[in-house]
Amino acid sequence: MxxxxxxxxxxxxxxxxxxxxxxxxxxxxxxLPEAERALWDLQFDRPEGGSLPLAGLRGQPLLLNFWATWCAPCVKEMPLLDAFQRTHQPAGWRVVGLAVDSPTPVREFLKNVPVTFPIGLAGLTGVDLARSLGNERGGLPFSAVFGRDGRIIARKLGSIGEQDLAGWVRQLA
CATH class of the missing domain: 1.20.5 (Single alpha-helices involved in coiled-coils or other helix-helix interfaces)
Structure with a gap:
């Protein structure tokens, strides 16, 4: 050759x-990592009745917040999350709260602190879901932010602040 x-x-x-x-x-x-892929197939019961399928939220920025009525930091951040939803929904953002709690306390809480974003009843299986999405300690509140492609772009264990929200909006602008 x-x-x-x-x-x-x-x-x-x-x-x-x-x-x-x-x-x-x-x-x-x-x-997509397996947990992120599986998330979009899930649906949760809503406190007011009906279901909350996550598949319809894919393709838009999503802030998924795990919370409970007995978690003081969770309760404290609910008005901030609600204001964020109302302000950024026109730009395509969605907020979903997954209650790691029993249905009755969630219903009672929402009577006193209504929010404009959907709440799903995740129960104790919500802890396992949060862990699969990166919450290694299983603590609350825990938030995961998803981009339009369905991938997690940010995670936060603990209370969310204005700076977190502003940073996530800039990241997905």
Whole structure:
């Protein structure tokens, strides 16, 4: 085999390997982790009746907040989350609260502190869901922010502040 032919075969092999590697990297980069993918198939009962399917929220920025009526920081941040929902809904943002609680206390709480964003009843399985989304300690409140592609772009264990919300809006602008 002459040098020119060997060089051509070598360059072709390198190009093929680079193309395959790029394809693998791109697929890996765009594939959703299993927990994020499974989230969009879930639906939750709502305190007022009916269900809350998460599939209809995919494709828009979503702030998913895990909370409970017995969690003081959770209760304290509810008005902030409600104001955020009302202000940013026209830009496509959605807020969903998943109550890691029993239905009766949630219903009683929402009578006294109504919110404009949907609440789903996650019960104690909400702790497992939050852990699968990155809440390693299982604490509350816990929030996960999803981009339009359905991927988590931010997580926060503990109370949310104005700075967090503003940063997430900038990140998805």
């Amino acid at each position: 002459n040098r020119r032919k060997a060089l051509t075969i070598g360059v072709g092999a390198v190009a093929l390997a680079a193309g395959a590697g790029f394809g693998w990297w791109r697929e890996r980069r765009t594939a």
